[in-house]
Amino acid sequence: MTATTALDRFTVGSCEDLLALIPYLIGYEPDEALLVMTHCDGAVAQSSCMSRALVDEPDSLTPIIGSMRAATPGSEFIVVGYGPPEWADAAVMTVRQELRPGEMLCCLVVTDRLFWDVGAGEVPGLAPGHEFDPSTSPVAVQAIASGMSAYASRDELVAVVAGPGDPGPDEAAAWDVACECLGWPPGRQRAFVDDCLADAVEAGRRLDRERLRRLCVLAGGPMRRHVMVRTGLDEDDPAAYEQLWADAVTIAPARWAPPVLGLLGIASWRRGGGALLSEVIARLEALDPASGMILVLTDLRTRRPPRGRRRPHR
Structure with missing residues (x-):
């Protein structure tokens, strides 16, 4: 339901x-x-x-x-x-x-x-x-x-938030490398995130797996508030944010999934909510029942998003 x-x-x-x-x-x-x-x-x-x-x-x-x-x-x-x-x-x-x-x-x-x-x-x-x-x-x-x-079916929609399962050795090693960005200076971290958002949201380009991994790590750490504000309040088309965070959820193992699931939920809410938002909440409840994003998204589901002016993709 x-x-x-x-x-x-x-x-x-x-x-x-x-x-x-x-x-x-x-x-x-x-x-x-x-x-x-x-x-x-x-x-x-x-x-x-x-x-x-x-x-x-x-x-x-x-x-x-x-x-x-x-x-x-x-x-x-x-x-x-x-x-x-x-x-x-x-x-x-x-x-x-x-x-x-x-x-x-x-x-x-x-x-x-x-x-x-x-x-x-x-x-x-x-x-x-x-x-x-x-x-x-x-x-x-x-x-x-x-x-x-x-989406063509409810099953297709569910697959968007299902995630990749447990990573193999090579993928786990790639995530270890991605975590090195946590040691970057704050200015470099923010610049990296803003560059990712510019490419994915403003220019409509899909990010490669290496950039997505680092974005997931930073979105769940020092840049969490920044990306949440951008996703929730930016004037760019929320459809582009939904695509970006759906791509991130697709590759994110359980450890890194909750923050980007929350961002996907916010983007989905801005576009109208519906079943995708409900599935995001359901997976968050399964992965991290104590997540504060569950309450945030559950509350958003009852509200209308702001009708801001959207900038066209450049």
């Missing part, structure tokens, strides 16, 4: 637009899942995307619906079931039975690129359904232009 706060308002004029936008709101393309969102004051306030396994657990939905209702009193609910029509329709119906009069805004069942508006009385299998193509939706274009992105 994930929970997030939608950050940008979009003009959603049809069910097709809504379905095109959903992957960008939650961070990935849902499949065999039940999505429940609360809508208030023209914006999505919360979303929860539940796996089929969770949905099939007895009485699993009631506390989730109650929690979302309590978090945003007076909201309307959007419910979308993804997967085999019979299962998805039953899942949506279970939520509808939990809703109070006037709470239902939209209820859809989606299979591949076909949907049924079950809230309007359409029945999968009896009604022909509506074809849709997310790539033709102007809302999807707007989402991409605003810096949002969507």
Whole structure:
């Protein structure tokens, strides 16, 4: 289950637009899942995307619906079931039975690129359904232009934060060499970090493994505050920060992973949070349950990021 706060308002004029936008709101393309969102004051306030396994657990939905209702009193609910029509329709119906009069805004069942508006009385299998193509939706274009992105699946998203596992002898030796930067003068450390950020964020270049290792070491040590401030408040596109810290997480063994996971979480929050932020928090809880970043990111997940001006990549 994930929970997030939608950050940008979009003009959603049809069910097709809504379905095109959903992957960008939650961070990935849902499949065999039940999505429940609360809508208030023209914006999505919360979303929860539940796996089929969770949905099939007895009485699993009631506390989730109650929690979302309590978090945003007076909201309307959007419910979308993804997967085999019979299962998805039953899942949506279970939520509808939990809703109070006037709470239902939209209820859809989606299979591949076909949907049924079950809230309007359409029945999968009896009604022909509506074809849709997310790539033709102007809302999807707007989402991409605003810096949002969507992974192809939840598994692909999870893989981003999974890390490389235990390093072999050569990789362990390379990390020992990277740690030599801890002995550099502070001015050299900061200059190195700023050069990395200039290349990766401002110029959009991917860093090689040697530079990434040193950046991980410094981000977890003397330059921690500096990179946290840059990642959280910089005017550059947060998508570039997300890519940088995702690259760092990909190579960082467990010892060095928590700081860069925290930075990935901050960058993800600036882009809209969603499932990537939730997965970052989950891995931090597994690696370092005492990490203060868990509380920071958990709090950020309930907030809207600042809408600062973004500088274009040079």
